[in-house]
Amino acid sequence: MTTDARRPAPFGRTLCAMVTPFTESGALDLDGARRLAGHLVSQGCDGLVLSGTTGESPTTTDAEKAALVTAVRKAVGDRAALVAGVGTADTRHTVELALAAEKAGADGLLVVAPYYSRPPQDALEAHFREVADASGLPVMLYDIPGRTGTRIEPDTVARLAGHPRIVAVKDCAYDVLGTQKVLSRTDLAYYAGCDEQVLALYAIGATGCVSTVANVVPGLFRSVLDSFDAGDTGRAALLQRRAVPLIESMMAAGLPGTVTAKALLGALGLPAGPVRAPLRPADPGTTAGLLAAYEELAAGTAQFPRNAAGGATTANCVPTTS
8 A cells, every 4th residue: 555645547637527518409509528528638627527417428329328438539649647537337338338438539437336226335446346357447446425325335445455456435425434544555547536535634644636516617626626726725715615605505505417507508608408307407596696606616626826736727627608
């Protein structure tokens, strides 16, 4: 096990859980996906997660998932790592998606715990091992029991860390003690999957984040992490706190992050399009509130200068629409 405080970064540090743009008719918008991906990378993201929860993976087809990876790979080249969400409730189907993502050009796989069936831990472990054995790509486990109904217990994660292709965890379990148990026993790269916990988990040795809020402020958490690494922990904490109203509006106001991210991206003139049923779009009042929270963050962060580590200025947390 490494003795360094900081985890390895197999997929970068600042990853965006990218929305999947659709046309107004609801079709996959590959041109929009290319433009959005290029924008996110140019504004500070060094990794993109495609077809995750925020990417509406339950309502996109296998062919659409593969086409999305291919299109985004062409758009960003080697400027960012691409992690493809392939997790389903069916091990066989998950393996098929993993092989398709590898063929399409993904750098890694995001594999969520099988949902609804709630397998016990031994079955859960077997599922992840079978998926990891199926392709040559490194795997990020996705622990989000609030959606799947099943926790990937710390002991299970620690055992899975022995697999040569299981290299990372996206942590949405809201269990800081459990996170520290795994950090103390393994070399797994840990990514905060909940935007409000980015700095907290980074401070105890996590690698970085997989952020939904990064769809609209792609440089924000890079600035947080850069400030922390430069020793300016006060600035890092201030930036994290400044983001609270936007994080709350997007992630804790009763709507899925996919809905709020697409509403705000649309208001900013960036590619997004509608959500697919059963999700429904945000109403005009909600969108106005999201935009107000975004503008408050923009006004509150523009005053901060470039940090000592040479990272992006916090003003660049605010995307341009050009």
